[in-house]
Amino acid sequence: xxxxxxxxxxxxxxxxxxxxxxxxxxxxxxxxxxxxxxxxxxxxxxxxxxxxxxxxxxxxxxxxxxxxxxxxxxxxxxxxxxxxxxxxxxxxxxxxxxxxxxxxxxxxxxxxxxxxxxxxx
Amino acid sequence: xxxxxxxxxxxxxxxxxxxxxxxxxxxxxxxxxxxxxxxxxxxxxxxxxxxxxxxxxxxxxxxxxxxxxxxxxxxxxxxxxxxxxxxxxxxxxxxxxxxxxxxxxxxxxxxxxxxxxxxxxxxxxxxxxxxxxxxxxxxxxxxxxxxxxxxxxxxxxxxxxxxxxxxxxxxxxxxxxxxxxxxxxxxxxxxxxxxxxxxxxxxxxxxxxxxxxxxxxxxxxxxxxxxxxxxxxxxxxxxxxxxxxxxxxxxxxxxxxxxxxxxxxxxxxxxxxxxxxxxxxxxxxxxxxxxxxxxxxx
Amino acid sequence: xxxxxxxxxxxxxxxxxxxxxxxxxxxxxxxxxxxxxxxxxxxxxxxxxxxxxxxxxxxxxxxxxxxxxxxxxxxxxxxxxxxxxxxxxxxxxxxxxxxxxxxxxxxxxxxxxxxxxxxxxx
Numbered sequence: 151x152x153x154x155x156x157x158x159x160x161x162x163x164x165x166x167x168x169x170x171x172x173x174x175x176x177x178x179x180x181x182x183x184x185x186x187x188x189x190x191x192x193x194x195x196x197x198x199x200x201x202x203x204x205x206x207x208x209x210x211x212x213x214x215x216x217x218x219x220x221x222x223x224x225x226x227x228x229x230x231x232x233x234x235x236x237x238x239x240x241x242x243x244x245x246x247x248x249x250x251x252x253x254x255x256x257x258x259x260x261x262x263x264x265x266x267x268x269x270x271x
Numbered sequence: 272x273x274x275x276x277x278x279x280x281x282x283x284x285x286x287x288x289x290x291x292x293x294x295x296x297x298x299x300x301x302x303x304x305x306x307x308x309x310x311x312x313x314x315x316x317x318x319x320x321x322x323x324x325x326x327x328x329x330x331x332x333x334x335x336x337x338x339x340x341x342x343x344x345x346x347x348x349x350x351x352x353x354x355x356x357x358x359x360x361x362x363x364x365x366x367x368x369x370x371x372x373x374x375x376x377x378x379x380x381x382x383x384x385x386x387x388x389x390x391x392x393x394x395x396x397x398x399x400x401x402x403x404x405x406x407x408x409x410x411x412x413x414x415x416x417x418x419x420x421x422x423x424x425x426x427x428x429x430x431x432x433x434x435x436x437x438x439x440x441x442x443x444x445x446x447x448x449x450x451x452x453x454x455x456x457x458x459x460x461x462x463x464x465x466x467x468x469x470x471x472x473x474x475x476x477x478x479x480x481x482x483x484x485x486x487x488x489x490x491x492x493x494x495x496x497x498x499x500x501x502x503x504x505x506x507x508x509x510x511x512x513x514x515x516x517x518x519x520x521x522x523x524x525x526x527x528x529x530x531x532x533x534x535x536x537x538x539x540x541x542x543x544x545x546x547x548x549x550x551x552x553x554x555x556x557x558x559x560x561x562x563x564x565x566x567x568x569x
Numbered sequence: 570x571x572x573x574x575x576x577x578x579x580x581x582x583x584x585x586x587x588x589x590x591x592x593x594x595x596x597x598x599x600x601x602x603x604x605x606x607x608x609x610x611x612x613x614x615x616x617x618x619x620x621x622x623x624x625x626x627x628x629x630x631x632x633x634x635x636x637x638x639x640x641x642x643x644x645x646x647x648x649x650x651x652x653x654x655x656x657x658x659x660x661x662x663x664x665x666x667x668x669x670x671x672x673x674x675x676x677x678x679x680x681x682x683x684x685x686x687x688x689x690x691x
Contacts, residue, residue: 165465169304169321172470189465227331227338247473248328251304251321335658367572369690373658375573375600376593408571418598421611425597450629453622453660477659481595 154185157269161187164262170250172229175243176236176266177201184240184270191245200243204233221259234259237267276423278302278390279416282382285393286412289313296397302390306381309400314409317402318381322388323479324472326377326404332476336364345403355403374406379418380478384469386419387436422480431490435483439464440495455489458482464498576689577603580666583685585678588667591689592651594618595660604667614665617651621663646670650679652686664689 161174165187173188177197186193207222222233230246232255242263244255275283282300289298290313298308306320319325330336336359344358360367426435441464445451451459454475461474472482489495573591580589581603588604597615599605617640625637642649648668656662666682668675 169469170473172465189463247470248332249321249324249469249473254321329658333658366691368576368688369656369658371571371573372591372593372600372656372662372690376596376598376659379596379598418611421615422596425615452626452629478596481659484596 153269157185157266158187160262160265160269161185164244168246168251168254168258170230170246170248171244171255172247173245175200176270177241177243179204179239179241188245196243200231200233200241204235204241207233208235221256232259234263236263236270240266240270242266276420276427277386278388279386279420279423281390281393282386282419283412283416285395286315286416289395290412294395294397295400296395297400299394299396300385300390301392301394302385303388304384305388305390306385308385309402309405311400311405311407311409313412315378315382315412315415316400316405316407316409318378318385319402320381320384322384322469323381324377324476325381326374328473329373329377329476329478330365332474334476340364348403356407370404371406374404375410376478378406378410379415379422380480382415383419383422383480386416387423426480426483429487431487435468435487437467438486439467439498440486440490441498443494443496445494449492449494451494453485455485455494458485458489459494462495571601573601573689574603576685577601580664580682580685580689583678583681585668585672585675586666586682587647587669588665590614590665591654592618592663592665593659594621594653594663600662617663617665621651621653622660643670648675648679650682652683654686654690656690662690 157176161176164174165171173186173191175186175188175193175196176184177200178184179201181198181201183193183197186196188196203222203224204219208219211217211219219235224231229248230244230250230252232244232246234242234244236242246255285298285300286308289310293313295311295313296309298310300306300308304320304322306318306322308315309317309319317325324332327341331338331341340359340362341364344355344362344364347353348355348358356367356370359365359370365373440462442459442462445459454477457475458471461471466474468483468486469479471486472479475482477485486495490497577589577591580586586604588602588606590602590605590610591600592598592614593600595618597611597618599611599614602610620640621637624640628637637653639653640651642651646669648670650666650668652664652666654662654664664682664686668678668682672678
């Protein structure tokens with residue numbers, strides 16, 4: 151129970167800390183929701199797609215000989231989706247609007263991933 | 272000498288130096304929200320900040336210009352080496368004066384947001400500036416800062432809380448006989464207790480300051496209430512919208528973080544249920560045997 | 570080359586016009602001005618924007634007879650006209666014009682301003 155509360159608190163805190171984040175979710179690698187704060191976006195669909203997208207992105211990075219995937223971002227007319235591997239068993243997805251503070255996101259993503267990984271361990 | 276509102280002082284300092292040097296380039300402002308002020312010959316041509324919607328968002332989200340139209344104009348400007356502004360006007364997607372008005376109000380809004388936030392440091396980067404819709408000729412920094420100060424003062428003088436930037440509001444049922452105008456119905460649809468004025472501004476394609484004023488008016492009319500732990504919990508217990516029970520109390524001083532909001536619905540899936548729609552994709556092979564539950568490493 | 574500056578210049582060229590300004594209704598901001606004197610104008614402009622908004626609210630949406638077109642304020646020597654400009658962005662703009670009543674033919678000046686108004690945002 152404690153872990154789930156802390157995980158959600160961390161996710162909500164992230165949304166407050168980084169301007170432009172509109173929702174977050176943590177899912178297992180096989181596409182199941184672990185915790186979600188998506189603000190109305192279908193979390194089940196998101197979890198399934200995110201898990202698949204992470205796998206694809208990691209394979210692309212390997213194929214291109216570019217080492218370990220750090221972050222996969224899709225940028226659309228209405229905002230961003232950013233995906234991060236949490237260890238080997240989970241994935242973090244962040245939803246942002248057009249004004250997402252990408253610079254800040256880049257600065258903080260490493261420590262966010264570490265924090266969540268520890269919470270899930 | 273009067274002390275200046277918010278971060279107007281440091282911004283003025285930096286911009287006066289740039290103006291005096293007739294600088295063309297970018298003044299990067301580190302802070303919250305921080306941003307980048309693009310200058311041409313010492314005058315402000317554009318401002319990018321996560322804290323306020325720029326001209327593209329203002330035009331597209333308000334549906335003044337369609338996405339397809341924007342893309343066409345962008346492509347045409349890129350290939351012809353011309354200006355996005357000229358393309359939008361030429362295609363009669365927006366009037367020339369109207370667009371100039373939009374660029375000027377967008378600049379003022381961005382400067383207001385920068386000035387209302389914190390400025391930690393700034394760095395001048397002279398050089399060519401690339402942005403889609405620069406104001407040409409640019410705006411005088413003085414004028415933008417004066418307008419930013421005015422807006423900060425107006426907000427400070429309004430009754431109620433002064434942490435409006437962080438305020439989340441949630442919609443109340445509309446009293447019978449009340450007519451909604453000026454985009455109020457859109458705000459009611461979006462006011463879910465998660466969105467700050469800045470978030471609402473982005474979602475609507477309107478300025479942050481204009482949105483804050485609108486939110487104040489709607490609160491005064493009882494159409495919105497600020498989110499507090501108690502109010503939100505009461506809402507969660509009552510089906511549908513809040514307001515059918517007692518008055519949600521505004522606990523003075525919104526918490527800095529939203530830790531004390533009750534958790535939104537979290538679903539921990541029962542093991543063994545892989546969403547079926549993944550099967551046809553062939554990207555994920557169904558796990559045989561046991562599923563990994565959260566916290567376990569596989 | 571600012572088209573708003575040019576538009577206001579044309580308004581200023583009308584006989585009897587002492588000052589002109591473009592005011593954003595949603596924020597009360599003076600977007601552009603010409604001939605304006607005194608440091609109080611931004612506050613006055615914000616009040617004018619508030620008046621326009623309140624007048625609109627009082628009239629109500631979708632009224633028979635149309636939307637708010639203009640607000641006039643008359644003193645013994647001045648006529649202030651605020652024309653609502655047709656603007657599909659935000660809450661619209663006001664073209665504020667300060668006319669000198671002691672000069673000849675204010676009615677004519679007012680009509681000329683009325684003819685120039687639609688072109689301001691075009």
